[in-house]
Amino acid sequence: MRTPIIAGNWKLNMNPEQTAEFVKDVKDQLPTDGSVEAVIGAPAVDLPALLENAKGSSLKVAAENSYFEDEGAFTGETSPKVLAEMGVDYVIIGHSERREYFHETDEDINKKAHAIFRNGITPIICCGETLETREAGKYQEWVEGQVTAALKGLTADQVSSLVIAYEPIWAIGTGKTASSDQAEEVCAIVRATVAKLYDQTVADKVRIQYGGSVKPANVKELMSKDNIDGGLVGGASLVPESYLQLVNFNK
């Protein structure tokens, strides 16, 4: 009942020309039967090229970040209102790179989630623990805490429609994938947290992605797990062939 969602996260890679080329390469080979939702998250400067070239295809577009105010004196920020006007479908928030390098707090992420919904877009909210937290055996409560903070004040309908990405930081860009059992264990904790905060109906609707060295070789195994509804993919989403294999994992 939950439509799988595979989202690329290009991070600070690709320019508008490369973006246009990429979309031209993949647009006719994306799933069209509604069995998988294919998304690309791109830097803000690439979004016009992504949106323009994705027209007429099933590709959905994500921004990699947005601010929690719609407008005003906030030099360098990206307005969720303008993203909505442009036709962006999703905004990735709370990525571990934003938390670590740009000092984003749980409170910022929660404010961003509210701002994104206020503008009619859907957030993809990231969570995940460091290696240190995992080795200390504290990852369950860590992730539960991040999810609880990010969802504060959101309605049941909003939470039913959003996406949560579990990305263990030790598996990002390291080639070290969490085993499918490790990924499933934490995705199940995320779902149980939503059930505790809302109810089982909401928890059954929320889509949960795993992210961290997802690639064509491991996507099927990960996607076979009960609580994993998709992937948030960095490196392997930058090459058209591998992106296509990921979004067509069920073929």
Ligand SMILES: O=C[C@H](O)COP(=O)(O)O
């Ligand atoms: O958002 C995507 C993640 O940070 C994973 O990146 P990766 O697939 O390169 O490990």
